[in-house]
Amino acid sequence: MTKVKTALGASLFLLVYLVLIPWLFREQPYRLGVLTTASVLSLISAGVWLMFYIGRINMGQGGFALVGGYSAAILVSKLGLSFWAALIGAGFITVVISVLVGLPLLRLKGVYFSMITLSLTETARLTAQSFPSLTNGTKGILNLPLPGALKIAGFTLIPDFASIDKHFAFYFLGAFLTILGFASLYRIVNSRLGWLFRSLQQNEDLASSFGVDVPRLRVIALAICAAFAGTGGAFFVTMQQSVYPATFTFQDSTYFLLYCFLGGLGSVWGAFVGAFVLFLSFEMLQGLNQFQPLIYSLIMIGMMLWLPNGLLSIKLPFSFNFFSKAGGPACKPEEEAGQP
Amino acid sequence: MTPMNPTPLMEVRNLTKRFGGLVAVNDVSFAVQEGEILSVIGPNGAGKSTLFKLASSFLTPTSGRVFFRGEDVTSQSPHIAARKGIVRTFQETTIFRNMTALDNVVVAHHLRSRASLPGFFFGTKTAGEDEKRFRESASEILNYLGLGDVRDMIASTLPHGHLRALGIAIGMAADPKLLLLDEPFAGMNSEETTQAIRMVRGIRDRGVTIILVEHDMSAVMTISDRIVVLNFGKKIAEGTPAGIQNDELVIEAYLGREDENEEDVNEENVNEENGDEETQESNASSRKAGIENVP
Ligand SMILES: Nc1ncnc2c1ncn2[C@@H]1O[C@H](COP(=O)(O)OP(=O)(O)OP(=O)(O)O)[C@@H](O)[C@H]1O
Numbered sequence: 347m348t349k350v351k352t353a354l355g356a357s358l359f360l361l362v363y364l365v366l367i368p369w370l371f372r373e374q375p376y377r378l379g380v381l382t383t384a385s386v387l388s389l390i391s392a393g394v395w396l397m398f399y400i401g402r403i404n405m406g407q408g409g410f411a412l413v414g415g416y417s418a419a420i421l422v423s424k425l426g427l428s429f430w431a432a433l434i435g436a437g438f439i440t441v442v443i444s445v446l447v448g449l450p451l452l453r454l455k456g457v458y459f460s461m462i463t464l465s466l467t468e469t470a471r472l473t474a475q476s477f478p479s480l481t482n483g484t485k486g487i488l489n490l491p492l493p494g495a496l497k498i499a500g501f502t503l504i505p506d507f508a509s510i511d512k513h514f515a516f517y518f519l520g521a522f523l524t525i526l527g528f529a530s531l532y533r534i535v536n537s538r539l540g541w542l543f544r545s546l547q548q549n550e551d552l553a554s555s556f557g558v559d560v561p562r563l564r565v566i567a568l569a570i571c572a573a574f575a576g577t578g579g580a581f582f583v584t585m586q587q588s589v590y591p592a593t594f595t596f597q598d599s600t601y602f603l604l605y606c607f608l609g610g611l612g613s614v615w616g617a618f619v620g621a622f623v624l625f626l627s628f629e630m631l632q633g634l635n636q637f638q639p640l641i642y643s644l645i646m647i648g649m650m651l652w653l654p655n656g657l658l659s660i661k662l663p664f665s666f667n668f669f670s671k672a673g674g675p676a677c678k679p680e681e682e683a684g685q686p
Numbered sequence: 687m688t689p690m691n692p693t694p695l696m697e698v699r700n701l702t703k704r705f706g707g708l709v710a711v712n713d714v715s716f717a718v719q720e721g722e723i724l725s726v727i728g729p730n731g732a733g734k735s736t737l738f739k740l741a742s743s744f745l746t747p748t749s750g751r752v753f754f755r756g757e758d759v760t761s762q763s764p765h766i767a768a769r770k771g772i773v774r775t776f777q778e779t780t781i782f783r784n785m786t787a788l789d790n791v792v793v794a795h796h797l798r799s800r801a802s803l804p805g806f807f808f809g810t811k812t813a814g815e816d817e818k819r820f821r822e823s824a825s826e827i828l829n830y831l832g833l834g835d836v837r838d839m840i841a842s843t844l845p846h847g848h849l850r851a852l853g854i855a856i857g858m859a860a861d862p863k864l865l866l867l868d869e870p871f872a873g874m875n876s877e878e879t880t881q882a883i884r885m886v887r888g889i890r891d892r893g894v895t896i897i898l899v900e901h902d903m904s905a906v907m908t909i910s911d912r913i914v915v916l917n918f919g920k921k922i923a924e925g926t927p928a929g930i931q932n933d934e935l936v937i938e939a940y941l942g943r944e945d946e947n948e949e950d951v952n953e954e955n956v957n958e959e960n961g962d963e964e965t966q967e968s969n970a971s972s973r974k975a976g977i978e979n980v981p
């Protein structure tokens with residue numbers, strides 16, 4: 347029964363996401379672009395969500411996204427790789443860097459880890475500025491080409507973006523990556539890996555007492571988190587056709603956290619719902635843009651006070667299992683509890 | 687007396703652990719034979735839990751070695767110790783509060799999985815079989831420890847006695863060869879304790895060697911094959927329950943012959959200041975409480 351409901355929910359969601367929305371906005375490329383951005387932001391936030399899931403607050407996701415963006419831009423503009431190869435390459439480079447950074451940093455617990463990740467976005471920005479031969483410094487890398495055709499064994503899987511409506515092309519590619527990302531996240535959370543991650547979140551000592559290699563699992567979680575950031579960053583940069591040191595800022599890093607909070611840490615879809623709700627609300631209230639940080643802070647405080655488990659914890663009058671099922675029991679990080 | 691086998695299951699040699707100026711464990715050596723139930727007793731702060739953490743690699747000793755089946759296992763990672771079969775439980779009730787009792791034990795089967803993590807991600811056949819096996823084994827363990835009725839309850843809602851048992855269940859799920867139980871009977875009434883003693887014996891009969899720390903003296907005397915006594919980090923006695931009950935030093939440590947203890951303290955904690963007199967007093971009173979329990 348729940349399986350049927352889940353399948354029904356998933357189909358309904360895909361219908362809206364892949365058919366209804368593009369059809370509604372078929373003549374509004376700007377709006378479609380906004381929706382595409384919401385998709386990619388939710389994808390990047392999904393990584394932050396996973397770190398929450400093991401009880402760590404990652405305030406450096408913008409840094410990883412920037413690494414992904416620059417990697418893709420450099421692979422395409424300096425090495426002449428195709429976008430598709432660069433997308434995978436960017437994800438890979440970001441993962442490698444996250445592992446190198448994570449090995450020492452993940453030993454820190456609770457607030458100490460968060461404080462350190464806080465500086466990662468700045469580190470990434472300053473690094474981008476410091477190697478102008480590779481990154482063009484503050485000017486950034488401009489005029490990135492649109493993705494070319496993706497051919498496998500002579501068969502064109504995806505046509506050259508220049509030859510079709512690029513807004514649609516980006517929307518569908520973004521949606522595809524987002525669906526892939528969240529489907530993976532769903533699998534992770536509902537497989538043994540998810541159990542182990544939850545055990546880390548609740549008590550690392552207890553987990554290691556029955557043989558869990560806690561340091562390794564933490565690095566795995568961060569690597570997955572960075573894969574989301576790297577891929578998302580690469581896609582975003584290609585969509586913008588440019589990358590600057592300020593493409594992802596410290597502010598973005600905190601917004602990724604906020605999306606997770608808003609949607610809810612207890613459900614896999616939290617980051618998705620949070621990113622869409624918040625990002626789209628702001629697009630609709632254009633006039634408020636200058637107050638965005640203020641309003642975001644107020645939302646953050648309000649959420650913590652009145653809705654600590656996020657929007658998805660609100661009980662709908664009809665039980666919509668698809669959303670509430672996956673995350674398991676409420677997953678408020680307890681990272682400070684019991685740490686020396 | 688237990689006959690001395692050539693290689694004990696675990697042997698600790700001259701273990702010492704310092705925390706700054708405090709010597710929590712001071713040159714302690716003993717061995718446990720396969721199939722034994724060995725108790726470690728001693729007044730509060732004697733260093734029992736620290737000894738357990740050293741034995742299970744949760745802490746690195748300042749000096750000394752730990753051998754498991756003759757192999758040096760000193761200061762490796764805790765998860766490696768667990769993989770070798772050295773599994774500890776915690777003094778403070780430590781469980782996954784937000785999971786059901788069953789899920790707590792299922793997760794703890796980690797070491798028994800044959801499938802890889804990607805295997806679990808893609809849901810391979812081996813992964814499916816693992817899950818099934820874990821659930822069956824977890825149910826079995828819970829039934830055995832008398833938790834069958836509450837298996838689907840969220841752990842944080844369970845009463846204290848059940849939580850202690852759940853802690854042991856988690857330990858058993860890891861398939862230990864040596865189980866280190868830190869105060870398994872704490873907070874249980876005498877009826878629960880009697881039942882728990884039977885369970886711990888049963889675990890031993892399944893081939894698991896047990897070292898336990900416990901303040902409940904009558905339980906210790908009933909359950910132990912041998913007893914090691916710590917006081918201020920030092921081993922002051924080792925022997926059978928009957929032998930320990932008549933040991934001069936042990937009686938002294940528990941009755942707290944005040945003048946002598948005062949000296950002990952001054953010798954060992956030179957840096958400590960007056961504020962500690964309270965601790966000493968509370969130690970002495972708990973020692974008295976301890977000896978009253980001796981049958
Ligand atoms: N991480 C630590 N840092 C500093 N001192 C510690 C640490 N852990 C334990 N100690 C000290 O070492 C001594 C021994 O502590 P331990 O917990 O091993 O005692 P115990 O015998 O288990 O006592 P109890 O019966 O109260 O559980 C105590 O004085 C304690 O304060």
Ligand SMILES: [Mg+2]
Nearest residue numbers: 734735736777
């Ligand atoms: Mg203790």
